[in-house]
Amino acid sequence: MRLKNHIITSMVLVINMAVFSQSGLQKKADNLFNKFSFVDAAHVYKELISKNYNTDYATRQLSDCYAYMRNPDSAVVYYKKVIEQPNVPNQYYYNYAQALRGVKDYKESRVWLKRYKDEGGEINEANFLKDSDFINSIFNAKPQYFLKDVNFNSKYSDFGAYEKDGSLYFASSRDEGVSSKHIYGWNEEPFLDVYVKATSSKDSIVNNKFKLQGAVNTMYHEGPLTMSKDGKTMYFSRNNFNKQVLGKTDEGITNLKIYKAVLVDGKWTNIEELPFNSNTYSIAHPALNSDETKLYFTSDMPGGIGGTDIYYVDIDSNGYGTPKNLGSTVNTNKNESFPFINNEGNLFLASDGHPGLGLLDVFGTVSDENNNIISVINLGTPVNSSKDDFSFFMSEDGLSGYFASNRDGGVGSDDIYAFDRVPPLKIEGTxxxxxxxxxxxxxxxxxxxxxxxxxxxxxxxxxGYFDINIDRDTDYYIQVKNDAYLDNTIAITSKGINRSVTSINANIALNPDRSKTPIIAELQTIYFDFDRYAIRKDSTLELDRIVNLMNTTHPDMVIKIESHTDSRGTKKYNDILSEERAKATYDYLINKGIDASRISEYKGFGEQKLTNQCDGTIPCTEAQHQLNRRTQFIVIRME
Incomplete structure (x- = not known):
């Protein structure tokens, strides 16, 4: 009996030791996860699954590891197992849907987005309803971005390309040529440094000799960056590391901050931490607007709309203002990051909250006449893919630039892609x-x-304004119609238009259709004595009748006055005389109470529009000449 009890006790001890060992293994995995060491954490969670210990939890954590490592192919495998678990938190339906987009399974992704929504998940209803149409429109849209080869990417992470004065700056974890490397646990790559190369250089090898000169780079993360117009001030992201001290939160996390550096004798020095940084949350990804009055950035500070949001601070002679959130048009309940402001003042950003093709997509913004952002637009393919696409940069002329992506077919984990841009072209006019x-x-x-x-x-x-998007290098016609006017059709072409031109002007005039003018009592012609412009007594009867007609019967009628002479006298003199007759007629009507706005024009035509053949080449009677000394009234508009 004692032997049996001893055996049972020994078995319990072994089981308890195994459980204790596996419990310690889970604690180790969670500790790695909480420190963002996702590569190592994934290995340990896999071990826990293989030992069948707390498998549901380990599978959820493992799937999140792959999501954080931006590996949707593996994340999909484990999220599929997670969503089959009982009582799984509905956030995993959303995570699974996002991972499915990362592998281009958009149909299945919508199924799980709907499940997430039906289970009470927060999702933009309008975006959800138009998602299917959005995907079709993105892939069917005419591209305006065309990718170019970049030959300096490494097998590690390269992103944040920023071009300035013939130099290309970028962040990279390549650290090639250095024997001792500091490894970042999130992805087991070296920490990021800022590199710089000449844009004209065709060198494919960019090693530690290309690191930015000065005090910007440290043993921790640096980049991306932005610069002032004069190229002498730089703002850059860095881990909370200053004066050789690494800052950490109470949980042991080192956040990101924005620092400023100045160029002195070819080296970046005088590093300063910006005053609105915090030790308890991250502020990163600086971007200056064109007049350097605003600095945009990414932050997960409390009070935001989502995971990370886009903020800005005003810059003036007194320093930096208080951070302001860009609001719900730009920011979602997910993550917005990597702001960039182009030369026209338009904001570009990366987001996984707005409708996209996969993980992070690049978006542009549209503003109204008061510079308020009113919408966010996906840049489409080939800038965006089913993977992460971010750190967008556009040249000052808007015709070229860079972005980064971890899409399939790249050299490293994140690669820099260059593009040429052919902006959309439109016809606009009045x-x-x-x-x-x-x-x-x-x-x-x-x-x-x-x-x-x-x-x-x-x-x-x-x-009267219109605009229509058109293709380049194409011939068109524009036809304009209105019931009260004669149709007009003009030819227009976009052939030979420079790539920087974004609009072709096409103002079009329509002639009134007299056959459609409402029938009213005819406005009779009035006549003038030879070489005179004074209103005759017999003409006042007709003018008074016109005044009464306009003020009572047709209060919305608008007319035009045209005055003429006979052919006697010089052309120059007759032009002046007809102008005087038109002015005298106009003054009479105005003095009788007709509002000036109801006479669109009064004009003299001299002897240009004779009513008969009395042009001086044949004998004419005085009565025949009298027919040419006249003022006529033309109805322009009647309501």
Whole structure:
């Protein structure tokens, strides 16, 4: 009996020791996970799964490890097991959906996004409903970005390309040529440093000799960066490491901060920490606007909208203002990062919260006339892929730039990609009345191809304005119609248009259709004595009738005054005389109470528009000459 008890006791001890050992293994894995050492943590969680210890938890943690390591191929495998677990937190439905996008399974991704939403998950309803159309539109859209080869990427992480004055700056963990490397546990790569090379250089080997000169680089992370216009001030991200002291939170986490450096004798020095940094959260990814009055950045500070948001601070002679969140149009409940402001003042960013093709996508923003951001637009392919796409940079002319991606087919974990850009081209213009030069609202504008087949139709706005996107190197026609006017069609071409040009002007005038003018009592012609412009007594009867007609019967009628002479006298003199007759007629109507806005124009035509053959080449009677000494009234508009 004692022997049996001894055996049982020994078995319990062995089991307890095994459980204790596996419990310690899980503690080790969680400790690595919490320190962002995801590569090592993944190995330990796999060991726990193989030993069948707390498998559901270990599988969830392992799937998150792969997600943090930006490895959707492996994440999908383990998230699929996670979502089959009982009582799994609904956040894993969202995580699985995102991982599925990372492997381009958009149909299945929408299934699990819906499950996440149905289980109470927070998701933008409009974005969810249009997701299918969004994917189709992205892949069917005409690209404006075209990728170029970059030959200096390494087998490690390279990103944050920033071009300035013939030099290309970027962050890299390559650290090649250095015998002692500091390894970052998140991805087991060396820590990031800032490198710089000449943009004109074709060198494919960029080693530690290309590291930025000065005091910017340390043994921890540096980059990405931005610079002032004069190239003498740099803002850059760095781990909380200053004066050889590494800062940590109470949980042992080292956050990111933004520092400033100045260029002195070819070296970056005088490192300063910006005053709005914090030891308890990260501030990173600096970006200056074109006039250097605002510094944009990424932060996970308390009070934000999502995981990380885009903020900015104002810069003036007194220093830096208080961080301001860009709001819910830009920021989502997920992650927004890597802001960049182009020369036109437009914001670009990376996000995994706005509708995208995979993990992080690059987005641009659209602003109204008051520079308020009103929408966020996915840049589409080939800038974006099913993987991470981020750290967007555009040259001052907007025709080239860089971004980074960990997409399939790259050299390292993150690679820098260069692009040429062909901006979209549009025709824009104003449709006006040919006689009054006033804008015509609600005119129908149709874009036709070179064979007169309709491509697009729209209406002019209240100012007569229209714009239509077109292809480059193509011939078109523009047809304009309005019920009160004669149709007008013009030819226009985008052939030979420089790549930097983004719009072609096409102002179009329409002539009133007199056959459609409402029938009213005819406005009679009035006549003048020879070589005189005074209003005759018999003419006042007709002028008074016109005044009464405009003020009572047709209070919205607008007219135009045209005055003429006979052919006697010089052309120059007759031009002046007809202008005087037009002015005298105008003054009479105004003095009788007609509002000036209701007379669109008064103009003299001299002897240009004779009503008969009395041009001086044949004998004419005084009565025949009298027919040419006249003022006529033309109805421009009637409501």
């Amino acid at each position: 449709v006006t009345d040919a006689e009054t030069n006033t804008p015509i609202a609600n005119a129908t504008v149709t874009l036709l191809d070179s064979n007169s087949n309709p491509i697009a139709t729209l209406k002019t706005d209240e100012n």
